[in-house]
Amino acid sequence: MWNAQSVGKYIEGTFLKTRVKNSTGHTSAEYFIFAGTIISLFVITLFLFFIIWEALPVFKSEGFGFITGTVWNYTTNQYGILIFIVSTIAITVVTMLLACPLSLLTAIFLAEFAPARVSNIIMPMVELLIGIPSIVYGLFGLSFLYYFVQFDIKPFIGSTLGFIPIFANGSPNTGQSLLLASLILTVMVLPTITILSLEAMRSVPREYIDASNALGATKWETIKKVIIPTAKPGIIAGILLGLMRAMGETMAVVMLTGNTFQMPTSILDTGYAMTSKILMDITFYYGIPSGRSALMGIALVLFVMEFLILVLVKAMGARFK
Amino acid sequence: MSVRSRRLEEKIFIILSGASAIFTAFILIVILGTITISGLPSINLQYLTSAEASLQGAGSGVANAIIGTIYLSLFSVAISLPLALSLAIYLKRYAKDTYVTRFIRLLIEVFSGTPSIIVGVVGLILICLYLKPITGGWSLLSGSIALAILILPVVERSIEVAIDTVPLELEDASYALGANKWHTIRGITLPCAISGIIAGTVFGIGRAAEESAVVALTTGYSQYMPEYSIGHNSKLLFGIQIYPFQDAIGSLPMAIYNSFQYPMFESSGGGFRAAFILILIILIINMSARLILRRWKIG
DSSP, X not given: OOOHHHHHHHHHHHHBSOOOTTOOSOOHHHHHHHHHHHHHHHHHHHHHHHHHHXXXXXXXXXXXXXXXXXXXXTTTTEEOOHHHHHHHHHHHHHHHHHHHXXXXXXXXXXXXXXXXXXXHHHHHHHHHHHHSOHHHHHHHIIIIIHHHIIIIIHHHHHHHHTTSGGGOOOOTTOSOSHHHHHHHHHHHHHHHHHHHHHHHHHTSOHHHHXXXXXXXXXXXXXXXXXXXHHHHHHHHHHHHHHHHHHHHOOHHHHHHSBOOOSOOOSTTSOBOOHHHHHHHHHHHHTTSHHHHHHHHHHXXXXXXXXXXXXXXXXXXXXXXX | OXXXXXXXXXXXXXXXXXXXXXXXXXXXXXXHHHHHHHXXXXXXXXXXXXXXXXXXXXXXXXXXXXXXXXXXXXXXXXXXXXXXXHHHHIIIIIBOSSHHHHHHHHHHHHHHTSOHHHHHHHIIIIIIIITHHHHOSSSHHHHHHHHHHHHHHHHHHHHHHHHXXXXXXXXXXXXXTTOXXXXXXXXXXXXXXXXXXXXXXXHHHHHHHHOOHHHHHHTOOOSSOOOOOEEEOTXXXXXXXXXXXXXXXXOHHHHHHHHHHOTTTSOHHHHHHHHHHHHHHHHHHHHHHHHHHHHTOOX
């Protein structure tokens, strides 16, 4: 017979680490904890399976062409997401190229060069940047940085580096571009990378630094040859987490990339990120089974991309432990 | 390399890194400054205390959005906290170190890296569409559930960190006195970790309040103040609709998003007003979490 007692015994026998000898079974609070655990695990598993389940039809009908195709049409049921993938990757790459030097140098300054008084001012400011909601970043980008990008940055890059195709200024009449989204995303991932690499640099053992100083190295040489190599796993984990944030960001990207369905060839072109496509279309097309499945397909591809980065983070952690 | 060039290299990098740090601070000042300058002057008492629908023009009132954001973040944490707490206690104190628990940890970690738009889109189809008879479609309830799922790994993680700070000697002492596992957890572990648990919860509230992608897809938007009544709706379970839970609700992120989506109805100044209030609310939430952590630190 299954009753509360026997279910509890079963759970206890299967999952529990230790049995305290003089305890008389479990209290009801403990059953509450097991129930809560099972419910949350059920919800998480359901969630992940649901993405795959909903996305399956589009992978069946489109096959590998779902990833390499460049047509997206709800009436003819053709779905290819290459443009979205290229836009997302371009935005992420530009973001990381801008954010990594800036945040690593900031972290180095806060960890090593800055006097305590200065870092006590700058550190809370970096933490404040995390607290700004992404939609506010989007709003700021749209009504402030937009004009700066349109009238200053785009013409400048277009006229100096425009002969290289990826810097060509093909759409001078708008500020919305992959670059604008990247600039705002840079600010959004900056605190993540800065704080995590700062923590990694601060946890380098004092003896290493002392030894390097004793050998006559300058402070910068100690940073370059001792602190950064020792803190490398933490720094890389910070960078990858920043990358995940940039890739999965929705609201700011929707407001800033322009959302035009064409293959971007330059970072000054408008684009259409994967997250934007899902947000813009799902409320209109969730009623069409194939369209809904295609949008969930984008979600699945995005999820797999994030998952691969996470595996990379874990592998890093395991290798350097 | 001569001493001189080594010194020069160091100087260059001191200047470079100092410039980066100052630039970072400068960015924050520019962003907060822009929002304050464009938003603050047009905020008045009428704007703060009226619902959008009760005044002329879009974005003219924000009270409905403020109340909606408070409800959404509180209810989502209320749903999420019991689950996160039990998951954290189970993983930290009951689970054996087997492949199953390692897999569970990986699952939670993967889940916490999931972009919010994916939570939003699954929430839309699973919670708003398939469970419509219970949740009432786009509603406060759907939004709270989706947000609860989003912040579950965040809150769970911070509770785990809080439990990690509890000195094991105290627990051993409790066992030595003959207390069993649950009594030790209730009498020693949770009281010692309580500041971390509360801080994690408050961070969760902040995370839910600032989230916009999930809210945009699951709560809908209402220009009216939430109602408190029970109405009739044959499409829902038992034919009754419980306000405000099964009804669309306004929220600050959506109020800002509307100023982007419908720029013809509303100047972007309207968006900045709402943004200023949202930042203020989140700032207060995050500050109080920090204060709690600092004041109640044990050991």
